[in-house]
Every structure is written in C-alpha cells, then in structure tokens.
Amino acid sequence: MHLNEFCKGIQLGEEASRIIFDFRLEEEEYAKLKQHFQTDRHSFFRYVTGAAGYRQMLLYLFARFAVDAYEEYRIRGIEDQIYFDTFKDIRIWSEVCYRDYGEYGIEEYNWLQEHVRLQLFRLGRLQFQPVAFDGENLKAGEYSVEKHQLVLNIHIPEGEPLTPQEVSHSFLLARKFFRGIPAVYICRSWLLYPGLNKVLKAESNILRFQQLFRIYEVDEESREAEQRIFNRLETSPDKYGEETSLRRAAKALLSNSGTLGSGCGVHIPCLTTTGDWPDAATI
Known part of the structure; x- marks a missing residue:
C-alpha cells in the first residue's frame, strides 16, 4: 500500500492529499514518532500538538500509520473495502478541520488512534x-x-x-x-x-x-447535539443559524429553555x- 493509493482509496481531496505528499520527514524521525505513538500515546500527542502546523503533521502521520496498518489487515484476512471504509474517517475529519479551522489537517487525533490500532x-x-x-x-x-x-x-x-x-x-x-x-x-x-x-x-x-x-x-x-447540529457551540441559542429545518427547530427549542x-x-x-x-x- 502506497500513500497515493491510500489517498485515492479514502477519496481524500487534492489539497489535503498534497499536504501528505509534500510533507518532509526523515524516515528515521518517522520511525521515532511511530515508536513514541505506540509506547505512550498521551505523551506523543502532547509532543506533536506543541509544534507549529501540528494539524498537517497529524494528517501526514495518521496517513502513514494507516498505510502501515494495511499489512495487519492482510494478515487478518480483512478485505480492502473494510480497510478503506474504516480509514475514510481521516478524510471526514480533515474536512471537519477545514470547516472549523480553515485548514486541512487533523484535530480529532484522540479519536483516530483507535483506527490505526485496529480497535475500530x-x-x-x-x-x-x-x-x-x-x-x-x-x-x-x-x-x-x-x-x-x-x-x-x-x-x-x-x-x-x-x-x-x-x-x-x-x-x-x-x-x-x-x-x-x-x-x-x-x-x-x-x-x-x-x-x-x-x-x-x-x-x-x-x-x-x-x-x-x-x-x-x-x-x-x-451539548453534543448542539455541536453536531450547528457545527459549533455558542453561549446563546440566538447566535445559531436557521439554514435547515432541523436547525430552526433545534434553535427554537433551545431558545424556549428546552434541552438537547x-x-x-x-x-x-x-x-x-x-x-x-x-x-x-x-x-
């Protein structure tokens, strides 16, 4: 499994794929980071998120981790369809990152660790x-x-x-x-x-x-419902949009002291x- 095949398989967009292809990291450094991830994930995430451009770095690293996981999928006899469907979460969360932060990358790193560890x-x-x-x-x-x-x-x-x-x-x-x-x-x-x-x-x-x-x-x-429905959390329901019927109904409920x-x-x-x-x- 190569990175370009992986990006195509999860239908990652051109701009996000380019971040992965252009990312420069020596193989020795990658091996150290992967070892760090495998032995102490909490420390690993603290280390990586302390660096500038960490969202792009995490996009690159999770793509590499996913490619490395392919061999284990093959050993277990898990079909490629399940492999690509599972790792499409990288595409989904890179798009969420763009929506929330204006840049392709990964912010939901705690969640994606389950995929590369073959726990989900x-x-x-x-x-x-x-x-x-x-x-x-x-x-x-x-x-x-x-x-x-x-x-x-x-x-x-x-x-x-x-x-x-x-x-x-x-x-x-x-x-x-x-x-x-x-x-x-x-x-x-x-x-x-x-x-x-x-x-x-x-x-x-x-x-x-x-x-x-x-x-x-x-x-x-x-407040998960608010986050999912409106893609953000506000201090007052009045600040939420009404672009869809669900958002209008949810905003009306919250504005009238209802809960979600x-x-x-x-x-x-x-x-x-x-x-x-x-x-x-x-x-």
Missing part, C-alpha cells in the same frame, strides 16, 4: 468497536449485559443517510465480522436523546435508529425495544 472498524454505514461494558448490569429475563462484558460499541460517522436498510446491513456485517463476540450493541450519542422527537419528524431516520435501542441513561448536560442532550442505549437483535428492558429510572 467501519462496516457499512456504522462503525464498531469492541469494548468492555462500563455500565451497571442490565437484566431482562434470561438475557443480561454484565459490567466488563465484551460488547460492541457503535459510532455513527458523518455522511450518508442513516436509513433502516443501511443500519440493518451494518448489523449483519458486524455479526459476520466479530465472530465470537455476543451480538450486544451499545451506543452513546446525541442521536439517542429522547427529546429529539421534539425537533424531528416521526419518520426521521434518526428516530428510527433510536427506536432500535433501549435507552438506559440520559445526559441532559451534554445525549443518551446511551443497548440493542440486542433478538430482543424487541418495547417491554423487554426496564426503564432507565429502574436500572
């Missing part, structure tokens, strides 16, 4: 990450999710519509990919905030996705989402 994979529309369940035990009849049990954490990347068909396809791919891990899915996201029914239509793909989960925890203080938080839910395909799990207040 994109399968269709959704991303999946094996993790130890950190909540309290959830029980429903013969089914239970115990603390520290291995589950699949779900993340929803920006991009295509979150249609029921695409979501179902992702769950099917995950069942095949993560053989040996129980089909228990955990998701913590603003998409699972129950109050979204005040700003979205009933047929919304987001609400349909939300209905797959039994929500067992709600964070009313989270986040939720955490569990989805087990063999259970329905109504009646099988206790209410959040009783867990």
